[in-house]
Ligand SMILES: *[C@@H]1O[C@H](CO)[C@@H](O)[C@H](O)[C@H]1NC(C)=O
Ligand SMILES: *[C@@H]1O[C@H](CO)[C@@H](O)[C@H](O)[C@H]1NC(C)=O
């Protein structure tokens with residue numbers, strides 16, 4: 427993992443620069459440069475790769491928290507909240523778990539506000555790439571709205587280069603105890619050709 431670790435550090439550094447000068451902006455959709463600047467490392471577990479016919483349209487850096495609730499014996503992921511930044515220093519949306527009517531937890535979602543668009547997805551595959559960080563993941567869209575916005579035509583989402591976000595290593599002692607854990611990652615968005 428040496429060369430990709432170096433890449434991760436470089437990306438983290440770039441991301442830090444992005445955040446330090448972030449400002450609000452109306453972003454209608456990913457640009458051709460956004461698509462070209464997507465970085466997906468080679469040698470990924472095949473489970474993390476979307477089916478043929480789907481192409482990357484952009485990537486966003488996310489910084490936020492993973493939310494855990496104790497079920498009595500373990501910390502269970504119940505939500506995530508993060509701000510999303512593009513490569514032009516713009517805070518273009520948020521990530522969160524959309525609450526489900528059937529009360530079975532939430533569904534990972536990414537929402538842009540200007541114009542509004544949202545994609546909700548389900549996790550297909552995860553890989554523990556770094557010991558001290560949450561998994562890398564592939565998700566497929568289950569619902570989307572706002573075709574002219576950033577996320578209206580997203581079909582797959584990859585979570586790559588995760589940093590931190592794990593729950594405490596000690597088991598919870600109290601049922602329904604909650605905790606949050608800071609994390610950052612890159613989300614890569616795909617659409618169908
Ligand atoms: C709590 O979650 C863990 C991990 O998902 C699971 O193995 C365990 O059965 C759950 N316990 C209860 C009481 O639901
Ligand atoms: C996750 O947190 C966001 C922001 O607080 C909230 O709007 C959303 O309903 C929460 N999702 C779940 C599943 O609790």
Ligand SMILES: *[C@@H]1O[C@H](CO)[C@@H](O)[C@H](O)[C@H]1NC(C)=O
Nearest residue numbers: 427553554555556557558559
């Ligand atoms: C995680 O840690 C274990 C034990 O230290 C080590 O054997 C393994 O290679 C590590 N895995 C990764 C993906 O770094």
